[in-house]
Amino acid sequence: MKRRDLKIDKLPTIRRLPAYLNLLRELSIKGEQTVSSSHLAERMGIEPILVRKDLELTRITGTPRIGYSIQDLIGGIEGFLGLGDTLDAFLIGVGQLGSSLLSNQNLMNLGLRIVAAFDKEPQKSRSEANGIPVFGLERLGELARRINVCLAILCVQPEEAQDVTDILVAAGVKGIWNFTSANLVVPDDVITQNEDLSSGFAVLSVKMTKRKMAAH
Amino acid sequence: MKRRDLKIDKLPTIRRLPAYLNLLRELSIKGEQTVSSSHLAERMGIEPILVRKDLELTRITGTPRIGYSIQDLIGGIEGFLGLGDTLDAFLIGVGQLGSSLLSNQNLMNLGLRIVAAFDKEPQKSRSEANGIPVFGLERLGELARRINVCLAILCVQPEEAQDVTDILVAAGVKGIWNFTSANLVVPDDVITQNEDLSSGFAVLSVKMTKRKMAAH
DNA sequence: TGAAATTTGTTATAATCATAACAAATATTA
């Protein structure tokens, strides 16, 4: 039988939702009450029809000639993304990338709360700045069982990634946000999300060479 | 008239190519000569048919019953991605995220070479570790004109993003890899690639809540 | 040497995503 792998459609829409949320909060702070799909589209660099389709997913409905209620949209997107209740996470690997995530305001705005970090050399990492404690990697299993987070953020070296993953899975972690280039093997009930900077660079590189060609 | 915006198709394939490359280089180091689509698929967590379709894009052809020559594939992917000749870039904003990019080995492997970095407070950033000089932001325009890089990596605060972009564009930069949450306005002949961690988190969050629902 | 097994590559189909066209709804204005 095929691996039951939880198809989620409208993935491109889901990817755009945080950007909408960001924009809407900005507008809200400015005191705006409503916004039209064409305005959002303009700010996002996409077509108004795509905005309307995206917002449809949140079940928030606008009013003709006026647009959408910004507050409703914010609530709708937050609800859809499952924010509201914050998501507690461990971060493993406090290198430069790890540190940058520890202090990423955007992620906090989306309800991510990193409650503890782990590193092979905890004394080397300077994390007090964010008020998040950094433990030695050897304490990961124990603390994961005790604190019972369901999400882990993986920023270790690719060679260490699978070992750390196994510890996390054994401790009951259900989601792994994987910033390493390793392809993790996990049981069916654990979700992994791979974040890969290389792929973005590849797209940019291809676009630039294609553009150069077009210009002769 | 509609903005001429350089459609590139097979974008999902292009996004996967760096991962193939990574894997193939690994296999090559291990002394392997050939590889089958099913083996690559297994390692990447996708279907063999998708691998064959992806590799088709590189114009490298395999041999039945044997598979693909690993060396050929590596060359083919590198060629397709326009690597081989390294791409020189400026990095602007040497915060934690910026620093982590400065030392990202994966990106170097893809031919990215950051030749200079810029920051509002250059003395604060510790970059000698990577041997890349960090200049004050006020020198950006001058050096961009002199050194003539075509790519810039943007890691500044979102509020500063557009100003820095304008300087870069005026200096002739043709591609901007945007790690800020700002939506940049650029002329038609400049390409931007937005990198957005929030979107990955949104996908993960939705998948996890959906999974939790499914489990009651 | 010939049959079998396995893997590629092609052609066909299905699924997903983006865009278009237009009707319905509602505020604005004469």
Add this chain to the structure above:
DNA sequence: TAATATTTGTTATGATTATAACAAATTTCA
């Protein structure tokens, strides 16, 4: 109050991406 303008939401279409089915090719082994 009625006409107008504008914006949403729906239904239809097109484009892109993923998957399936199978024929062609090539090694292996009897």
